Amino acid sequence: MPGSSPTFGIPYPCIGEPITPLAFSTFAAAVDGAIATVDTARTLALKRPTAAVAGNASIPVGVATNVTYTSELWDNAAMVDLVANNDRITVTRNGVYMVWGQAPTGTGATATSMALILTRNGTLYAENKRNSNGTTPMNQQVVAMVPCVAGDILRLQCLWTGVAGPLLASFQFAARLVCIT
Amino acid sequence: MATANFQLPCLTDQSPAAVALLMQTLARDIDAALTAQLASFNSFLNAPTAIAISTAPTTVGVLSTRTIIGSLTTQFTNYAIPTNPFGLTLAGGSLGFPNTATPTWYHVGGYARLQPTGAVTNNTLRQLVVTVSSLIIDPSGTTQLEQWEDQSYETNTAGEFLTVDGTVKIPANSYATADLSFVHTNAGSSVQATTGALLWLTRLGDDNPIGAA
Numbered sequence: 001m002p003g004s005s006p007t008f009g010i011p012y013p014c015i016g017e018p019i020t021p022l023a024f025s026t027f028a029a030a031v032d033g034a035i036a037t038v039d040t041a042r043t044l045a046l047k048r049p050t051a052a053v054a055g056n057a058s059i060p061v062g063v064a065t066n067v068t069y070t071s072e073l074w075d076n077a078a079m080v081d082l083v084a085n086n087d088r089i090t091v092t093r094n095g096v097y098m099v100w101g102q103a104p105t106g107t108g109a110t111a112t113s114m115a116l117i118l119t120r121n122g123t124l125y126a127e128n129k130r131n132s133n134g135t136t137p138m139n140q141q142v143v144a145m146v147p148c149v150a151g152d153i154l155r156l157q158c159l160w161t162g163v164a165g166p167l168l169a170s171f172q173f174a175a176r177l178v179c180i181t
Numbered sequence: 182m183a184t185a186n187f188q189l190p191c192l193t194d195q196s197p198a199a200v201a202l203l204m205q206t207l208a209r210d211i212d213a214a215l216t217a218q219l220a221s222f223n224s225f226l227n228a229p230t231a232i233a234i235s236t237a238p239t240t241v242g243v244l245s246t247r248t249i250i251g252s253l254t255t256q257f258t259n260y261a262i263p264t265n266p267f268g269l270t271l272a273g274g275s276l277g278f279p280n281t282a283t284p285t286w287y288h289v290g291g292y293a294r295l296q297p298t299g300a301v302t303n304n305t306l307r308q309l310v311v312t313v314s315s316l317i318i319d320p321s322g323t324t325q326l327e328q329w330e331d332q333s334y335e336t337n338t339a340g341e342f343l344t345v346d347g348t349v350k351i352p353a354n355s356y357a358t359a360d361l362s363f364v365h366t367n368a369g370s371s372v373q374a375t376t377g378a379l380l381w382l383t384r385l386g387d388d389n390p391i392g393a394a
Contacts, residue, residue, distance in 0.1 A: 003208075006212060016198070041222035113336075128343065128344045129343070179226050180384050
């Protein structure tokens, strides 16, 4: 009756058992599988799922509008597909994500307030809003840690009040895995 | 004889019994080495993290003093949030950090919507505050480690939406907590932090001296 190691179950013959080529190949296959398991964790540790997008967007006054992007700055986990959907980061692995959105000063409008809204599957998760006298720059950002499951859709919305418009601004939006359980 | 790095045994006797014993030792040594590596990767991938969310509004009257947002429930945690070991009473709505033997850095943040319940006094302050404190036993109480604020001035009745975050070093063997609070100067009505306020923390890393490996 062969024995096996405690965690990965690597099989080995006990003293007195015949040692066959099959015993060696089974041993080697089990070691291979154990290394592959560790390598999966290693790869995830070295390449935490992360995505970042950027783009100039036009936002109408008074309507919370999903920001759209034209550039994929970083994506090591197939979380962004700007051709299919240019307004989102789609989570591909369960976990908690640090999500961050940012907008510098916009043009084309005189804004009296601007909000950046972080949504998960279309529902508000966190928001940052600023009021302005109409001449003060509106640089702002929103950041939150968001529990997600694979398939969850993260979006950044912009809502501003004021006159003229639409508001033209350059946005950035990013998500990074913080922990997996 | 053994290999150079992990000291895995090599065969020195060609008897069948020696081969069987070698394979057993090899299997267990490989298992131990890979188990240690897997544990390290999983620990790195699962930095202690917690998210708390408010399940009821916290309302304070006009021209408030700083008020802690209560009714927090844990939305996510991957560690056992420590309980107060000294029997000291903390104001409701705090989130405990893991207790560790070494100084550790954390990223901490919060979000809240501050909503007047009635009339708005134009251009009055709404301020969201995250405070990180450590319990001390003599004299009993807390010592503040860090505090960050975000603020806005309200001009309408839609409420203000504020987020705040920062990094803090938690001392070794301390029982530290974070809380979320707010201040307003609205004279026309009370203001509430609506349901859904968030308080979160996640470990960044050990406190190595700058330049150390």
